[in-house]
Amino acid sequence: MAENTFDAIVVGSGISGGWAAKELCDKGLKVLLLERGRDVVHLKDYPTATKEPWEFAHRGTMPPAVLKENPVVARCYAFGESTEHFFVKDTEHPYIQEKPFDWIRGYQVGGKSLLWARQVQRWSKFDFDAPRRDGYATPWPIGYDDMAKWYSHVEKFAGISGNKDGLENLPDGEFLPPWDMNVLEKHIVAQLKTHYPDRPAVIGRCAHLTQPADIHLQQGRGQCQARSLCERGCPFGGYFSSNASTIPWAQKSGNLTLKTDSVVHSIIYDDKQKKATGVKVVDAKTKQTTEYSARIIFVNAACLNTNLILLNSKSDRFPNGLGNDNGLLGKFICFHNYRGSMSATYEGFNEFVTYGRRPTMIIMPSFRNVRKQEMPFKRGYLVAFTANRNQGTGYDGIGAELKDSQTQPGSWSVFMMMQGETIPKETNHVRLSTDKKDAWGIPQLITSVDYDENDELVLKDFLEQGKEMLEKAGCKNIYVNDSKQAPGLDIHEMGGVRMGKDPKTSMLNKWNQFHNCPNVFVTDGACMTSTGTQNPSLTFMAITARAANYAADEFKKRNL
């Protein structure tokens, strides 16, 4: 094969790109995996993984000078002295906020799979059917029955901890042992069961190896040690990331070529051959351009960058961006509503403490509009909560007594948050700047995304219901909060290249191929037709594995 020619190109090495590369390599295709950032090799490139708090200049807090220079990324809960090297510097990657939007990015091999919160839930049949049933977005061209075996496929390889709860709106998966609830959480869950029998709360499902299976040992990964320092990269491979799991596996096949510092400028569409033939890459350091060819292209640059690349892929056939006959590319951007949260105290259970740092919370699947549209708002929200003992019994005094009281466990605190589905709208969109370019000569992205009235009603319902539930469970001093954060800080942006049945109202078919350019696939967040209330990454992985296996089969049949 010519040096720059491959069977398949995958753009982006994050949580979905890593999966595309692994599946395609497993099926015997020669794959070029392009990453715009630097390499991060598992174990070798985790500089802070085992650092103690006192080994950081400011014990983990970021000096305001750094925060001021990086106002967007500074808002991310995971950004700190121990993780800053896995986030972009805002000044190096400008974008234009037509409306406030916090675009959180990590540009390195593994992308945000190094930083993600590792919480995973399967969509249910209700979630896939919701757009059709309730008349919003456009109907999904796939349903839960199409996805179930692919959820199983990715869960087994990634390693998912969870409990088989038997809930219709939260399907069980292939699980490693679940984490424990603590005594107060068990009490709250029991109280909720009495007062709200239709709102079961269960231990969170997360991508952590509570008990590694053989496949995980084969990956060179070991048991999660409950350190909860995951965002630094894990020396035990205890959680799922491209770096610890899919990329080394793909490399072992001998079929993978990984090129870092490779910024994809556009997909090359050949008007004569009537198909995409490759990608144009700008070297991140030298700014030189190179073209790579392949019969199949997977675009997994993460939602907004995938939209950007496709909008920038202009040809005679597609003057408005690849596949963009209907003008909908970049439109129907959606996200998760994270604005509501609350805290509370609880008196009791003083004879108990916890040991270890659990990487998941208690989750309550959405209980609104599940079987039919019945609220004054569309769709609903997942609830997650956790209970912890504070450090220190009191703050009064000076001296030995204060030191002693500060090393004792204090009162219990409960924290509760929401993850609300948002309704995709054509007006929420991204588009390319016509005059501003980035350092690689690529047009800057304009983000024009906002909350709507439905989001405000969903938020209001969560604040009311959450407070009432905690009260019924015996919690006190409930303090509710609207963070008023901009969209984007959820880091669950989706859409812009949505799947659908009709080429007039969607970009991708049921196999994630462009309706009008079948050798280009999009399987990251950009492909999502609706957002659901679930943490999305597991669905990205399953959609990717399904589409990649289809693409490989089509490749072998010479249909692509």
Added chain:
Amino acid sequence: MNRRDLLKMVAAATGGVVIGGEFFLAGCTNPEAKIGIGVDFTESDIAFLDEVAETIFPKTATPGAKDAKVGQFMTVMVKDCYDEKDQKAFRAGMTSLDEACKAKHGHSFMKASPEHRKELLVALDKERGEYQKTKKSEDPNHYFQYFKQLTIMGFFTSKEGREGATNYKPVPGKYDGDVDYKKGDKVLTGLN
């Protein structure tokens, strides 16, 4: 440890907003807040802060603030992480504390006995507590709030403090949600 957990710990411990908290937790919400670089501490400043911290968290059967070099830590945080307003207040607070000692005991803090030091800080802490309860949110904090907060933060994020005074496990190995506790048991530091 991430910022939010650190802040949770300190805020819970100090019963209020962490000074400089807007920097510690969120992005800088006030672009006008001046981030000072113009505060310097001498060796004798650090020695003074060590003694203040040691009075707040003395060596007992477990290490004290001086073992954990909290004085030095305070100067790093004030220099790098406080805005100009809080830096000025901190420096002024050092002077106020010393003046209060002279007024109460007739000599400077450094010349005072451990008993006199403790007596002074107990009084200042009481004053701090009452002031913080009734002050308006836009009013400045009582200067003693800085020393107390930074002592607690500095001690529990130090090797001596964390390893010496808590049941810290860098690699817990598991999570157990149901551990019997009796008063006096050392516990795992925060971040549960």
